[in-house]
Amino acid sequence: MTQQTSDGTDGVSRRKFLVGAGTAGMLGIAGCTTNPGASSGNSGGSGGGNGSSGNGSSGGSGENLSGEVIVKGSSTVYPVSAAIAEEYMTNHDVNVSVDSTGSGGGFQNHFCPGNADINGASRAIKDSEVQLCSDNGVEPVEFQIASDALTVAVNNEADWVDCLSFDQLAQIWKPDGAQTWSDINSDWPDEEFELYGPASSSGTFDWFIENVIGEDGSLRSDYEPTENDNRIIQGIQGSEYAMGFFGFAYYEENRENVKAVQIKENADGNCVEPSIENAKSGDYPMARPLFIYAAQSSLEEKQQVYSFMEYYLNQAETDLVSEIGYVPTSTELRDENLSKLEEYSGN
Template structure:
């Protein structure tokens, strides 16, 4: 796998397609986790009102949820709902059908998803908003493993792969491996499958799948012989509960722990960019536009780092804002 600097703009930006749109977008409310009481706005846009619906990646969810809370503190008459549906699940079930304004994604949108969206007159506009260090974790008592190669991970997570730890290394315990991981609708699942297992290798179905990353943490914590993977933010807030595995890419590579610094400089093999996609028509709605602009500007802040991700660079923010303006001017 060729390493990519997660702070650079994704090549998938070239897949953006814009459609001249007029009028405000119709939004269908979802049962989101973030809401606010109606009241008089306190920010510079005191008269701003409306609704913004966000779906998608559980990895991006903490960022979107935080941005929603911060925005509603300034604009009490705007209701922003955030629903963790998984990247693929969000695109397929909510964003592409036109039922959400923004979809978080832990991997670039696929060509088939773009086709699905445009078939419904939804034109996705891509913004890279952070970088992540996808983290492989084991139980705190798993003292036999500190570092693993891509090949060893592949042996464990591929279909019909290793069943016991000793199947991977002879000196590891002769105990059944218990796997906890994302559901197949997750962008993290897709990323892991493509970059670790390989496009021609099928991900195992013999694992506990969930869109709730905290449940993955819980499963690993409760089983000495467990393993799972998730976004770094969920490891960051649970470092005392599970143990992160260092990753070595290739036999000659170095064992590198997941960290924000290692994700930023690209030395961590599982560093990846994170995205949000906005419906271009929704951006014609003032509330959606102002929230998206707020989100992109705040993506450079320490709040993103506190959540557990690498914030956008100033160059990335500038590029995102330029993309936003291009979208609303078309």
């Protein structure tokens, strides 16, 4: 596979390369051949991660790292994990495979059954998932690695709508809700919605229900669900009356193709556009944290997993994350993450 340079010297931006990779079905990064001989034993991570430099170039002190690291989970977190895996593999003889399965799909089918080392999640792990992991002897360790401005988008020709409240979004997306744009505002077209969104295995799906529809709610059944956020973009492009929602990174890469809707939390609130700055300040009402979960046993027993995690947590504070379209972690949060990681060094 062609390696992506960190400065984009191949003529394609890192963000465009990685987000575009989702169109090909979110393949494991680099198309690497899985190495079944993942090494185990005491971790060779640097341990004192708090003093690591922001670029995290060492990724651990082990000089003879080998084996594999398996990363599953959120399509929102996927571009971050894929970018970091790509750069990590340029300096280490380790195969890091990254697949987009959805947050819940990753927990349910891969991470909690013990078949993945790391799971990306666009919402916190659920109690039921913690129990599933426990039933299988897997102990998840949580790290927040970025923040996102979840984005609602419409077709570029939808000039009638610029801002929506949580209540209006709920009317559109809840079961037996509004059927036409004019049901929301009589001045809007008397045309049916064409809706695209994440599948039920997605953390974005869960976050939207809990924060917009209501904890006991659900999404209407007549929208097109998918784990491929690029498919949502394509659906919105294809219809003047379409709408969808996804992580901000996918909007950043498609600013010319779809129109982002400003959001206000209630009818009297201020309309705020999705942006890295507004997510960082807390002004954007659909800002949310992004996580990765590592299996405690993988951190303690697999040197390459500990090394990759140390590299990941350092990179999460850098411009790499903002170039993709998310808010990087603060230095303080990075140090907290590295301190937590050190507890599982296996030493």
